[in-house]
Amino acid sequence: MVIFENPKTLLLIPLAIAILFIIIRKDFVKLKGARWNFLEKAKVRRRLFVFSLRSIALAGLIAALANPMLLSQELSKGDPALTILVDESRSFDLFDRAAAEKIKTDLEGTIPVKLRSIASQNSSAIGDELLAAMLGNDNLLLVSDGRVTNGRSLGDVMILAASINSTINSLYLEPIKSDISVRVEGPRVTTVGIDNEFLVRIDQTAPPGTPPIGYDISVKLDGEEVIDESGEGPAGFRFTRKLEEGYHRIAAELSTSHVDDHFSENNAFLKTVKVEKKPKVLLVSGENTPLEQLFSPIYDLTSVPSMGGTALEGYSATVLNDIPASAVDTEKLAGFIDEGNGVVVFGGRSSYDKGEYKGKPIENLLPVTVGSGEEGEKKFVNVVLLIDISGSTGAGFGTGSASTVEEVEKALAIGIVNDLRPEDKVGVIAFNVEPHTVTELERLSANKNQLIGNVQRLRWTGSTLIGEGIAGARQMLRDVEGSKNIVLLSDGKSGSMGDDLVAARYAAEQGIKIYAVGVGEGTNSEHMQAIAEKGNGIYLEPTEAQKLKIIFGRSEAAPTDKLKLEKLNNNHFITRNVKLSAKLLGFNQAVPKPNADVLVATAENRPILTVWRFGLGRIAAITTDDGTGWAAELVNKQNSVLLTRAVNWAIGDLSRNKNFDVTARDAHLGQSFEIEVISDSMPHQNKLEFSKIGERSYFAEFKPEITGWYSFLDATAAANYQIELLNTGIDPELNTLIQTTGGQAFRPDQLNELLEKVKEDSKRLVTTQKSLAWIPIAIALMAFLLEIAIRKAFEARERLGTGKA
DSSP states (O other): OEEEEEEEGGGGGHHHHHHHHHHHSOSSOOOOOOHHHHHHHHHHHHHHHHHHHHHHHHHHHHHHOOOOEEEEEEEOOOOOOEEEEEEEEEGGGGGGGGHHHHHHHTTTTOOOOEEEEEEEEOOOOOOHHHHHHOSSSOOEEEESOOOSSSSHHHHHHHHHHHHHTOOOEEOOOOOOOOOEEEEEESSSEEETTEEEEEEEEEEEOOTTTTTEEEEEEEEEEEEEEEEEEEESSSSSEEEEEOOOOOEEEEEEEEEOOOOBSSOGGGGGEEEEEEEOOOEEEEESSSSHHHHHHTTTTEEEEEEOSSSOOOOOOTOEEEEEESOGGGGGGGHHHHHHHHHHEEEEEEETTTTTTGTTOOSSHHEEEEEEEESSOOOHHSSSSEEEEEEEGGGGGSSSSSSTSSSBHHHHHHHHHHHHHHOOTTTSEEEEEEEEEEEEEEEEEEEEEHHHHHHHHHHHHHOOOSSOHHHHHHHHHHHHHTOOEEEEEEEEOOOOOOSSSSHHHHHHHOOOOOOOEEEEEOSSSSHHHHHHHHHHHHHHHHHHHHHHHTTTHHHOOOOOOGGGGGGGGEEEEESSHHHHHHHOOOBBBBOOEEEEEEEEEEEEETTOOEEEEEEEEEETTTEEOSSSSSSSSSOOOSSSSSTHHHHHHHHHHHOOTTTOOOOSSEEEEEEESSSSSEEEEEOOSSSTTTTOEEOSSSSEEEEEOOOOOSEEEEEEETEEEEEEEGGTSSSSSSTHHHHHHHHTTTTTTTTTTOOOHHHHHHHHHHOEEEEEEEETTHHHHHHHHHHHHHHHHHHHHHHHHHHHHHHHH
C-alpha cells in the first residue's frame, strides 16, 4: 500500500499549476513585424507543450516533498517469552504454588521464562504488581486467586494491558487445603424502632471431592445468643431485631472439629451497629392522613395543620401533605433546607397544579416544574445508541451463557430501536478508543432496516475509552430539537474513568441525558452508575432496558395499566430492592427539572417520585396524594416502604442536628478506624490526633494491632481478622477479566496449549516502509529534459523559418 508521509503537501499542486498557467500565458516581450507573424502560428502549440511538461515537473517535485512510501506488512513470529507472576499472599496458601515452578522448569528449554513473586502475606496489591510487570507486547501467566485487597483494581489494569498488547493468562488451580470463615452483614447505622435484618455468611474453600466442613455457629447480640445452629458447607443465617439507642455488639463464632481448617482466625467476626434516636419529623397536613399512622412508629413525629407559628428548628425533615402554595412559608422552608435538612412534598387536590404552585416561590424549591410540560419534548425524541465494541465485550456475557457481551449489547440496541416510534430520530455510534459513526441521526421511518443491519455487523476490537464515545454522541446531538438522549451499552471497563465522568458532565450541561445499561457478568456497575448520575440519567441492568420505553414516553400500556407505578431507577437509596406493585387513580401534573432524578413514574412516564439535592438539603416531590383519594395502594404494607425510604433519604445524616456525636467505623487488621466527631470544640482522647474537617466536624484515625472491641469517646468499633482472609478461593471474575486482554485460563496439565498460546500471541505484524520519492523526482527530471529537447526543436524551426523569410 502506498501512502504519503505529508499528504497535505499535495494540496500545493493545483496552486502551483494555476500560477504556472498565468505566467506562461502572459507575454512579457511584445514582438512586431514579419518575425512576429511567423511566430504567432506556433505560439499556442509551444505554450501548451511547455505548460504540460512544467506542470508534470512541478507535480513530481511537490509529490516528492510529500514523501510517498510503500508500506508492506508481514507476520513475524516475534520473540516468545513468558513471565510467571506467583501470588505470595496468605489467601493463596490454600493452593499449590509449586505448580508455577514446575511450569517454568518444563518451558525453559523452549522459550525464555521468568518467575516473579507478587503480593505478600496480608497484602494483595495484585493490580499494582501486574502493572509493574507489564512491558507491552508481552505474555504473562498469573498464578493467583485474583483477590485484590488494596491498590488498583484488576479491571483497570486489564484494560491498560489490552491497550499495550500485553496478554495475561492465568493458571487455574484447585485448592489443596480447606478453609471455613464467617462474616456478618447488615446496617452500620439505624434508628430506634426499625426492624434490622442481619446476615451471617459462612464461606468455605476445599479441595475437590472433600466432604463439606461441618461446624457449629454461635451469634450473640450484646451477649444474648440469637443464633445457635449446626451446619456444613457454605450457608447463610439471618436474624431480625429492633434495637435501642446506642452502640450494639454482634459477635459470630464458628467452631469446627475439621483438622484441616487452614485459617482459624477467620472463624470469628465482630460487628458494631450504631442506633440513633428516632429523627424528629414535622408533618404538616390540613386533614387527617394515613401518613400519620405510617410515620409515627418510625419517627419522632409532630403533626400540625399548618406551618403558621410552627418553628422548624430541631426537625430533620418536614413533610407537606397537600398544602396549597398560599399556605407554604417558602422563606422559612428555604432556610430550613439551607441548614442541610430535608423536605418531602405530597400532592393531592390542593397542591402542585391544583394548589397554584406554578410560578410561585415553592416551585423554585421543587425538583419538578408544575404543569404538563412541553409537548415538543415528547414529540421530538432523539436517541444515540452508544455501543461499546472494545475487546472486553468479546468476553462471555455470564456463567452458563453462550453469548458474548457484544452480542447482548447488539440485541439490546435492536430491542430499544423496536420500542421507539417511526418519527423518533435514532443514531448509532460504536466506540473503543474513539467513536465510529455507524448510522447518522435520522428518523426511524427512513433508515430503521439499515440501522439494524449496521448494528448486527459490528465486531469487537481494541481498548475502551467511554469518554471518547460520549464526546462523539454529544457532537451528533449538538443541534437537534427536542429531547436529547444517549443510551450507553457497555461493561463499564474503561481506561479513562475520570475523563468519562467529565464527558458525562459536559453532556448534561448540553441538555443531554445519559442512560447507562451495564452488560455482562463483570460489569463495572459502580462506574456505569457514576456516568449515569453525572449525565442526569439512570443506570439500568440489561433486564431493565425496556424501561427506556417508558422514559422516552413510548409506552403502549393497556388502559388499565396506564397508572401502574414503575421503578425507573433501582440503584437509588429510596428504590433499591423495593418491590413495588401499585396503581394510582390520579396524580398531579408535573415535569422533572433537568438535574432531578425521577425514581418512580406511571407506565406513561408521568413522574410520581422525583428527588434532588438543593444546596445542603434534599427535596422529594411525590406527585400523588397520601392515599385518601388516588394512591390507596401506595400506602399499604407492601408499598409504603417507598414513602418511608423517601423521608429517610430526605433526613440524610442522622447526627447532623446533634450538639455532640461520635461515629467510629469497624476495620480489619492492617486498616485504620475512622473516627468522626461533631462537637463545638476540639475533642481529646489518648492516642488520637484530631483534625478539623468542617465547622463542627473533627476526624481521627487509629490502627488496631489485635482483633477485638475498641472504644473511642462515646463510640464502639470492632477490629476483625485481616481482610486478606475475608474471601478465600479463586475470584469468580478473574477468568472474565483476563479475557479482556485476549488471555485465557489454563490447567497445569495444559502445558502444550499454554506454549502454543504464547507463541501465537507473540506473533507481530511487522510494517516496513520504503520511500518512493525517487519516482516523482525521476518523472520531474524526465519532463524537464523533454521540455529542453522540445524547446531546442522549436528554436531550430524558428531560425529556419526566419531564414526563409
